[in-house]
Amino acid sequence: MTLQVDDLRVCYRTLMGEVRALDGVSFTVADGEIMGVVGESGCGKSTLGKSLVRLDNRMKHVGGTVTVDGEPLPIADDRAMNRFRFTSVSIIPQYAMSALNPTRRIGRLVADLLDAHGMSYAATRPELVRRLALVGLPETVLDSYPIELSGGMKQRVVLVLSTLRDPALLVADEVTSALDVSTQRAVAQTLVEFRDRGYVRGMLVVTHDISLVYQIADTIMVMYAGRLAEKAPSDVVVTEPLHPYTQLLIGALPEVGARFSERRLTGIPGRPPGLRNPPQGCRFRARCPLAFDKCAEQPPFVEVAENHQVACWKAGS
Amino acid sequence: MRRYFGRKLAIYALTFVVAVTLNWIIPRFMPGDPVLRMLTRTSVSNPEAIAPMRAYYENVFGLDVPLWKQYVNYWVELFQGNLGVSVWLFPAPVADVILHAVPYTLALLLPSILLSWWAGNKVGALAARSTWLDNTALPVSYALTATPYMWLGILLAWGLGIVAGVFPVAGGYSFELRPDWSWVFVGSLALHWFLPFLSLFLVAFGGWAIGMRNLIIYELEADYASYLAALGAPRRLIRRYAFRNALLPQITGLALQLGVLVSGALVTEIVFAYPGLGHLILQAIQNQDFFLLQGAFLFIVIGVLVANFVIDIVYVLVDPRTRTGMQGAA
Ligand SMILES: Nc1ncnc2c1ncn2[C@@H]1O[C@H](COP(=O)(O)OP(=O)(O)O)[C@@H](O)[C@H]1O
Ligand code: SF4
Ligand SMILES: [Mg+2]
Numbered sequence: 180m181t182l183q184v185d186d187l188r189v190c191y192r193t194l195m196g197e198v199r200a201l202d203g204v205s206f207t208v209a210d211g212e213i214m215g216v217v218g219e220s221g222c223g224k225s226t227l228g229k230s231l232v233r234l235d236n237r238m239k240h241v242g243g244t245v246t247v248d249g250e251p252l253p254i255a256d257d258r259a260m261n262r263f264r265f266t267s268v269s270i271i272p273q274y275a276m277s278a279l280n281p282t283r284r285i286g287r288l289v290a291d292l293l294d295a296h297g298m299s300y301a302a303t304r305p306e307l308v309r310r311l312a313l314v315g316l317p318e319t320v321l322d323s324y325p326i327e328l329s330g331g332m333k334q335r336v337v338l339v340l341s342t343l344r345d346p347a348l349l350v351a352d353e354v355t356s357a358l359d360v361s362t363q364r365a366v367a368q369t370l371v372e373f374r375d376r377g378y379v380r381g382m383l384v385v386t387h388d389i390s391l392v393y394q395i396a397d398t399i400m401v402m403y404a405g406r407l408a409e410k411a412p413s414d415v416v417v418t419e420p421l422h423p424y425t426q427l428l429i430g431a432l433p434e435v436g437a438r439f440s441e442r443r444l445t446g447i448p449g450r451p452p453g454l455r456n457p458p459q460g461c462r463f464r465a466r467c468p469l470a471f472d473k474c475a476e477q478p479p480f481v482e483v484a485e486n487h488q489v490a491c492w493k494a495g496s
Numbered sequence: 497m498r499r500y501f502g503r504k505l506a507i508y509a510l511t512f513v514v515a516v517t518l519n520w521i522i523p524r525f526m527p528g529d530p531v532l533r534m535l536t537r538t539s540v541s542n543p544e545a546i547a548p549m550r551a552y553y554e555n556v557f558g559l560d561v562p563l564w565k566q567y568v569n570y571w572v573e574l575f576q577g578n579l580g581v582s583v584w585l586f587p588a589p590v591a592d593v594i595l596h597a598v599p600y601t602l603a604l605l606l607p608s609i610l611l612s613w614w615a616g617n618k619v620g621a622l623a624a625r626s627t628w629l630d631n632t633a634l635p636v637s638y639a640l641t642a643t644p645y646m647w648l649g650i651l652l653a654w655g656l657g658i659v660a661g662v663f664p665v666a667g668g669y670s671f672e673l674r675p676d677w678s679w680v681f682v683g684s685l686a687l688h689w690f691l692p693f694l695s696l697f698l699v700a701f702g703g704w705a706i707g708m709r710n711l712i713i714y715e716l717e718a719d720y721a722s723y724l725a726a727l728g729a730p731r732r733l734i735r736r737y738a739f740r741n742a743l744l745p746q747i748t749g750l751a752l753q754l755g756v757l758v759s760g761a762l763v764t765e766i767v768f769a770y771p772g773l774g775h776l777i778l779q780a781i782q783n784q785d786f787f788l789l790q791g792a793f794l795f796i797v798i799g800v801l802v803a804n805f806v807i808d809i810v811y812v813l814v815d816p817r818t819r820t821g822m823q824g825a826a
Contacts, residue, residue: 265727269726292729341727
């Protein structure tokens with residue numbers, strides 16, 4: 180088992196109080212598994228991804244544990260986490276386009292980073308060049324400044340850099356969102372290839388685009404308002420979703436062959452609730468077409484079939 | 497790159513021509529007649545003597561030819577390093593008068609600008625990571641930059657000069673001395689130099705320190721800093737990057753400061769009666785010496801243009817982002 184997350188709770192400290200962006204999340208990612216994390220914008224996907232690698236200074240670990248290969252991660256301790264970052268857990272951040280220092284040549288940046296980790300750039304360089312070639316980048320990008328590369332190229336540099344030390348877990352946050360459709364495919368395929376080659380063992384692919392993650396993920400986990408709504412193998416989520424939220428997300432997808440525009444725009448009526456004062460009970464209640472009395476209580480996240488967990492009173496039994 | 501600098505150079509040349517032309521036009525439309533001034537100074541009472549004297553002075557100042565010829569002559573003389581004759585210090589050539597004042601201005605401004613830049617950046621960078629320093633140095637810096645310069649200068653002159661009596665408050669050296677290279681004279685120079693220097697240093701220092709602190713804090717929040725931290729980079733490396741990147745705008749700022757350096761610190765030189773270019777400009781205005789004024793302004797224009805050209809080059813060297821913009825590559 181690669182990753183185990185248990186009742187993880189993380190909040191943002193703001194002037195107006197705490198935003199409980201992650202409110203009791205538990206799941207596991209097996210060795211070699213690619214898990215897609217989906218949900219509308221603001222559901223806490225990025226918060227989950229960041230929590231596993233680095234809490235920024237506005238984030239606070241409220242509770243819960245994370246273990247990687249059986250070893251607990253000290254996620255609340257920024258310094259102690261440094262031992263695990265890059266080697267054990269790594270991330271392609273949502274802002275990958277601006278993740279590279281604009282005034283440093285990429286090769287120099289990598290050299291500085293490896294040096295800080297006590298590694299030799301000269302010794303690592305051949306492998307680095309091999310991996311760059313794998314994602315279709317020439318060796319010369321190492322002599323370039325980030326501004327000299329296109330967005331897609333920067334994205335791939337970040338992918339190679341983040342996985343350079345073969346981490347057990349990679350969080351890829353919206354890696355395809357800023358790219359055009361054909362590049363999206365290529366990047367998604369590269370993620371699979373990196374997993375197949377063992378450059379990363381487990382992967383969390385965070386995206387708001389189910390149709391993309393469906394092509395590469397083994398499992399899909401649906402988040403809603405800081406909690407898990409549903410988790411199942413990709414096929415099951417797409418063909419037999421049980422949670423009303425998942426059903427609406429899938430329903431909002433363009434069907435194969437159908438014109439994109441009309442259906443995409445409708446989406447799901449309403450928006451996810453704010454997390455400063457989240458509603459009691461099922462958080463989807465205000466938008467749920469099936470809501471009934473019992474939904475005033477919070478539904479537990481339970482296994483309803485093998486490898487299929489749902490948090491909805493209507494889905495169980 | 498070649499084309500970029502070629503274009504820049506053309507722009508600078510054009511600016512230079514326009515500036516020189518304006519510089520030639522403006523004094524000619526200013527109130528006051530320098531020849532009349534010379535005549536009243538000599539206080540000739542005999543009206544018959546006035547006409548030949550007027551002709552003589554107009555010849556000396558080059559005013560006895562048509563306007564277009566004056567303009568052409570002005571350019572010709574300019575390239576021969578001849579800026580005309582001063583009215584105020586008649587018959588000293590303007591170029592000599594200016595060259596005499598320049599060392600004072602440079603000795604005052606170069607050290608104060610460079611040292612305040614260096615010290616301000618150091619303290620600002622330290623304040624960005626030390627709460628203690630941030631709580632002490634920052635308010636002091638804000639107070640320093642917010643103080644009207646005139647007020648600070650007078651306060652220093654009064655406190656350290658008049659009350660404490662440590663430093664002289666006026667002049668470039670003691671009036672009892674003749675300029676030479678003796679220890680006594682150099683010591684006197686240094687003593688007279690200190691207060692104007694200190695006042696300039698203090699005011700600029702506060703600005704640089706605040707700027708650096710804010711820039712570093714901004715850089716530390718940039719995406720590349722978070723990404724490095726997420727890759728387990730030690731804080732040392734992230735700070736180093738942040739410092740280097742924060743330094744770029746400060747370098748531009750420094751270059752701009754050096755660009756206006758030649759204009760002298762007008763207010764400083766007035767407060768401390770320091771014999772630099774600023775002082776000269778004031779005297780030129782008071783004495784309606786428009787040849788001297790012209791010369792001084794020309795000197796300033798050239799200085800600003802040269803400095804700006806240097807900034808362009810320096811910036812291309814230090815910041816890769818400007819380089820790609822120039823080539824038009826994506
Ligand atoms: N820096 C922050 N300060 C306060 N609230 C934040 C911050 N970042 C995110 N949030 C809130 O946390 C919730 C989850 O955000 P995020 O994890 O970015 O969502 P997603 O990645 O799914 O779009 C949102 O409600 C958002 O408003
Ligand atoms: S628990 Fe109730 S409100 Fe929530 S999704 Fe299920 S039916 Fe809808
Ligand atoms: Mg996000």
